Amino acid sequence: MGSSSARTNEGPGHEGTGDEGLRRRDLIRRSAALGLVAVPAMGLLSACATGGGGGNDKETKAPGGPKSEKNPLGVAKGAPLEAFIFKGGLGDQYAKDAEADYKATYGADVKHTGTQQVGPKLTPRFAGGNPPDVIDNSGADHLDMNKLSTQGQLQDLAALLDAPSMDDPAKKVRDTIHPSTVEKGTHGDTFDVLYYAFTIYGTWYSRKLLADKGWTYPRTLSEMVTLCGEIKKAGIAPWTYAGKFPYYVHFNLFAQIAKIGGMEKWIAIDNLEPNAWTSNDAVKEVVEHYEELAAKKYFLEGSQGLTHIQSQTAWNKGKAVFIPNGSWVENEAAPTTPADFGMAVGALFDGTGDKMPHGTLRAEPSEPYIVASKGRNPAGGMELLRIMLSRKHAQNFAKKVKSLTCVMDATEGMTLSPGLASASEVFKAAGDNLISLQLQEWYPALTDEKIGGLTGQLLAGELKAADWIRKTQAECDKVARDDSVTKFKRTA
Missing domain, CATH: 3.40.190.10 (Periplasmic binding protein-like II)
Incomplete structure (x- = not known):
């Protein structure tokens, strides 16, 4: 997925002020009808x-x-x-x-x-x-x-x-x-x-697997780390991902930053503002979380070499419990999904001092x-x-x-299929608390090639969180200075 200069009001996700905020709140209330x-x-x-x-x-x-x-x-x-x-x-x-x-x-x-x-x-x-x-x-x-x-x-x-x-x-x-x-x-x-x-974007899992093992979908980032330890002891990898296309991880990573830090600070990132990554405490918290998952080897071995199809297949076979993805995954993974899999998706995790409440979800056109x-x-x-x-x-x-x-x-x-029914549940539970991001839409070469490459290194344990943040800011600054790239702007 892109957009012209001075483009504003890019989708739901930020409570604006005055009429802007009222329009957005009305828009999201109308979302319930969907x-x-x-x-x-x-x-x-x-x-x-x-x-x-x-x-x-x-x-x-x-x-x-x-x-x-x-x-x-x-x-x-x-x-x-x-x-x-x-x-x-x-x-x-x-x-x-x-x-x-x-x-x-x-x-x-x-x-x-x-x-x-x-x-x-x-x-x-x-x-x-x-x-x-x-x-x-x-x-x-x-x-x-x-x-x-x-x-x-x-x-x-x-x-x-x-x-x-x-x-x-x-x-x-x-x-x-x-x-x-x-x-x-x-x-x-x-x-x-x-x-x-x-x-609907989020962390996807098998209801059956969690129920069989007595595990509960975590509410917080820290609870996720704790559960990953239990999962690993059970001989299963907690996570897998499309290592050949690491931007899949951004579906969760970027949205998690927006949930914790708030949409105002994420909009600064979308708008390529100076120090938007380096001055945002939520960026540090979320990227360090992924660094910890990598350091504790909570990713399925070999994930860095998998395509999206291969990672989904490994997940369907029970080799990993969680995978970051979008709601198209149910149809795409259908050929390898067991009949009793119980595909489901969870909302974003709570962090420290979040600006958006529990149940916040990334959902967008x-x-x-x-x-x-x-x-x-x-x-x-x-x-x-x-x-x-x-x-x-x-x-x-x-x-x-x-x-x-x-x-x-x-x-x-x-009658909705299991994955779609689950996505509908979290969508309705999120209410007004929906996140829509633009960075990947507007600057795909930046997010998918440049930042994606850095994310691949981070998840492979080859890059520290601090270096990921510094280098990501530098890549965004390059695009901001590049007059050959059309820039876009959102206010809400």
Whole structure:
């Protein structure tokens, strides 16, 4: 997963003051209607630079067909559509199902590509001026959306938001989706990324394993360390992680810092402010916690060489008790998950003098869909998204991938799978105490390559916490000084 300068109010997670804070509190209260949503976090390794584009030109291609009540976006009948969909933990069948409805409605051919290499395959096409119409820009090798937006390559999706919803023409699309979806997908003043889902991040475990061993999910960081000692004595590794992609650990590590230190101090980190890492006591507490886990060898031996799939498989086989991940893990790990596993997720741990209460959770929009402004059929690309935002396809998504979309109330009355039911429980328990972070979205090369490399060394016992903090601050300072990197800013 990125975003334009002066972007503010980036999702839930901070109680602002005055009207800002009231708006955020109202937004989170409305979250309860969602129940929960899940999907993979947007890919996190930096994609290759995008070429082409017209600088800051925001000019977009006009829709090509007549508009009507049933065709509010003006899709030309028979106009072919090309879709590039990330085929990772969620697969791509849900998108094919929506494409089938598009094809039936408009009598048009739909070319579908499911891939895990969105960036490498599409960077030259954007540079050449012939991108596909709609793209699920997720996975490790995703496109740099910040650059695409700055270059005017992304379609302004305001028309989609203001179009009537598929289920109730009296309601606009914007009124059927979780409000943080709009906040998250806005670059500057332009909404040009639709985050189709909502991910719950946290520490995942097997209810059955904990129950069989008589262990209780810890409330605090210190209780976690104590439990890790008991787990290790039982001959099981307390933790595993995707060592080849150590940014997975950041899903927990970064959020844990925000919980203990408060969102105001985390926002300073998102905004690349000087000394934001080094002057934050919560950073020291959390990073030293991970240093202690490494020093006591509480990570499964060999984890540093595992992919996300390999680490999840080891976890499913009972070789490790805990794993940091997002709510897409239930679907992604399904092939190796025992029927009685009882997949569950726990909220963030309490530390010392926390600014946010027990039960605080990282939960935010994810799975970014974009429409290419210079594609052949941008109107069709937006229409496919409108179809996907219908109750029919939101429920289909939940059934097929054990995750929910940003469509509020879509899964009401449905029976949820174990992992999704657990995620729903912690989501509802968190109430207003939700954390949304931007550093990994805005600066993926920084977090996933630079800081990720440091985290890998930390967990392997090769780097002390103090050195991790100092070097992380230095890497952030480099980006802050680099005029070639577009900067973003949030206030809440």
